[in-house]
Amino acid sequence: MSGTSLTDNLNAAHAAPVEGPSVPVLMADLGRRARKAARRVALASPEEKNAALNAMAASIRAHAGTILAANAEDLAEARAKGQTPAFIDRLTLDSERLEGIAAAVESIAGLPDPVGRVLASFERPNGLLIERVATPLGVIGVIFESRPNVTADAGALCLKAGNAAILRTGSESFRTSQAIADAMGEGLRQAGLPADAVALVPTRDRAAVGAMLSGLEGNLDVIVPRGGKSLVARVQEEARVPVFAHLEGICHVFVHERADLDMARRIVLNAKMRRTGICGSAETLLVDRACAATHLKPLVSMLLDAGCAVRGDEAVQAVDPRVTPATEEDWRTEYLDAIISARVVDGLEEAVAHIEAFGSHHTDSIVTDDAAAAERFMAEVDSAVVLHNASTQFADGGEFGFGAEIGIATGRMHARGPVGVEQLTSFKYRVRGSGQTRP
Amino acid sequence: MSGTSLTDNLNAAHAAPVEGPSVPVLMADLGRRARKAARRVALASPEEKNAALNAMAASIRAHAGTILAANAEDLAEARAKGQTPAFIDRLTLDSERLEGIAAAVESIAGLPDPVGRVLASFERPNGLLIERVATPLGVIGVIFESRPNVTADAGALCLKAGNAAILRTGSESFRTSQAIADAMGEGLRQAGLPADAVALVPTRDRAAVGAMLSGLEGNLDVIVPRGGKSLVARVQEEARVPVFAHLEGICHVFVHERADLDMARRIVLNAKMRRTGICGSAETLLVDRACAATHLKPLVSMLLDAGCAVRGDEAVQAVDPRVTPATEEDWRTEYLDAIISARVVDGLEEAVAHIEAFGSHHTDSIVTDDAAAAERFMAEVDSAVVLHNASTQFADGGEFGFGAEIGIATGRMHARGPVGVEQLTSFKYRVRGSGQTRP
Known part of the structure; x- marks a missing residue:
């Protein structure tokens, strides 16, 4: 050469x-x-x-x-x-x-x-x-x-x-x-x-x-x-061949009406701020209107105090003067930075609809003490990884116990989520007979 | 409309x-x-x-x-x-x-x-x-x-x-x-x-x-x-999206030196002649040189007597005057008809090499009483379905117990072999926590 x-x-x-x-x-x-x-x-x-x-x-x-x-x-x-x-x-x-x-x-x-x-x-x-x-x-x-x-x-x-x-x-x-x-x-x-x-x-x-x-x-x-x-x-x-990839990780944390506030604080802060540049970092916070009166201001002020810019809808803007207005473009944006978009939603159904409309099928989390709501969220959100009461930053082959990952995939074919050595295999059918012929 | x-x-x-x-x-x-x-x-x-x-x-x-x-x-x-x-x-x-x-x-x-x-x-x-x-x-x-x-x-x-x-x-x-x-x-x-x-x-x-x-x-x-x-x-x-398909089924039966002749007869006849128009029908017969003296003529004459045209290499032509010469194109041809190509190979290694060179990664079978040879064949032949002592015509979702199939796939991604309802699914990761954040 x-x-x-x-x-x-x-x-x-x-x-x-x-x-x-x-x-x-x-x-x-x-x-x-x-x-x-x-x-x-x-x-x-x-x-x-x-x-x-x-x-x-x-x-x-x-x-x-x-x-x-x-x-x-x-x-x-x-x-x-x-x-x-x-x-x-x-x-x-x-x-x-x-x-x-x-x-x-x-x-x-x-x-x-x-x-x-x-x-x-x-x-x-x-x-x-x-x-x-x-x-x-x-x-x-x-x-x-x-x-x-x-x-x-x-x-x-x-x-x-x-x-x-x-x-x-x-x-x-x-x-x-x-x-x-x-x-x-x-x-x-x-x-x-x-x-x-x-x-x-x-x-x-x-x-x-x-x-x-x-x-x-x-x-x-x-x-x-x-x-x-x-x-x-x-x-x-x-590409004319299959691709294992994710284009972006627009990950959400939904704080449901029955979320424990302390747990929501820890998860939201970790999901956004542990590392802002990885695909599993949260980009949008959704807060249930039913708990907004108690949960919204503490979560938003916590993020702002931690150095995270918050771009919110009118309800979010109302709880802290440091919040700037969110445009529709914000819901579609993977910041990979200390910025989060935030809005109040009318319950689980609107949260799922928001994620379906703006998410990237990567990783989304619900914080709630209501097991039925968690199961519904995990069933209805069509993402590679859905979590209940855990940080979106766990979307990682190492954290899943795969040892290592070659990447994270958001397609529906063959590999989805963290791609470890198991996902780098295909399969065949091995058939053992004793002289069988087909009738 | x-x-x-x-x-x-x-x-x-x-x-x-x-x-x-x-x-x-x-x-x-x-x-x-x-x-x-x-x-x-x-x-x-x-x-x-x-x-x-x-x-x-x-x-x-x-x-x-x-x-x-x-x-x-x-x-x-x-x-x-x-x-x-x-x-x-x-x-x-x-x-x-x-x-x-x-x-x-x-x-x-x-x-x-x-x-x-x-x-x-x-x-x-x-x-x-x-x-x-x-x-x-x-x-x-x-x-x-x-x-x-x-x-x-x-x-x-x-x-x-x-x-x-x-x-x-x-x-x-x-x-x-x-x-x-x-x-x-x-x-x-x-x-x-x-x-x-x-x-x-x-x-x-x-x-x-x-x-x-x-x-x-x-x-x-x-x-x-x-x-x-x-x-x-x-x-x-x-297609700009994934495809589950097989282009053709160039399926082989390899009669190994330790094949039982009666079993080989039944399997070869069924694999070729049960239905000639389906993708799992055999198109090429490979006979081990080590058993050609005893096995080749009975198998070839049986096929000819059953109304199957046989296109063979020189060794195959030598056992029955009805055999016509095979060209290299024959090894690549899916006849979907009462025609078979046939050749003598030098043992398992040459059989596998022939299948690798000319097969379509669909379905291939070995007939042998030698378990180690069978395991080696099934490991080395890179096809969706590999069989030991059974007819290639079993390559079928119904025969596999899938109830029904939407097709048979020869690609390596996601679905391979008969595509039943299981293969029409993807997966997601559902993660349940109790407030975990990533260190």
């Missing part, structure tokens, strides 16, 4: 490289090699996969010098381009962060193996024994922004579930991701598995993304985009 | 009707109404759905006269167009066939309700109780050829799983399907559910299919094409 010829075209959307294979040829070849590797790792035993994951972690540690040197080059380029301090911080690796990356790969080795699980089994009257058994999905494409740790996390999760991964990193962490991927490939080879099972797209040319979205001639089974809304929207719009 | 203006354009791919709403406007409205109906039926109790299904069956019986009169009109038009006798037969309803359609709807009422099943549940160390619960998928589009029974079967299966259905019938059964759909709508209303939950596309204009493939502005969640290869290929190529 001629690195210079391909990586010089950083901002050329579809420019062909000056030398070496064209991006479509390069990507088609990558797809074929990933498919071949996928067939091999699909049949790897749990022990083989775990040995490979541990070897990958060891190799990342052994190549710390190379990885940190590559990272220094990426950082120099990013600084020269005037990237923000927050961006530089996310891109920066040091020994401690690299150890964290290696340890995360090892922890994925420690998860239960999701392949081969018998998901259902039944015997037919004719004696046929039918089992539905978990199998790998195949080849998983991950398109992510410049966060070096995702290279290792995503590759390790895909491998654990018996899949090959094709990883497309953001341009600014290309050298770092390549060094990490090289180290992982060495670990795979040491464990007797093909290095192509975790493949980094070996060019920064953006045409590579287009090739992935078109499905690599049938050699890509699903795409997981990890990044901002514009990346996810483009992938959802253009 | 102005029937004449829309249905006069039978062969105009994208012609706008002379009067009434345009097809895009019509279809967008249909999608919105289906989404609204889907929200209602998603929350219907098992009893409500079953009452509706029974009312639909009763209404089909009550409107037998109208339905058979509509069918007579469809038949007259089909005959005038010179359709084949086989086509006319599939299109024809009589009292007995209509009773079969009504009884099938009732039998779907008798299936276990797939919605609300707890698919997994776990408690986290912080006390959160997390359940993965089956939910309806939403709005399911079914595009099928002119078989009147599919209208009722597909609508009933979708409703059982809490979904709304948008049904697009082949042009030639339009009047019959409309009469059946009208009767089902009346049954739904009698049971207090919206008639829009089972909606027939109310135009024969082909532009309606294009609107469905584009997803009806987000109001269509999945498409199930039922019909010939060209229909399925178009849907797979153009």
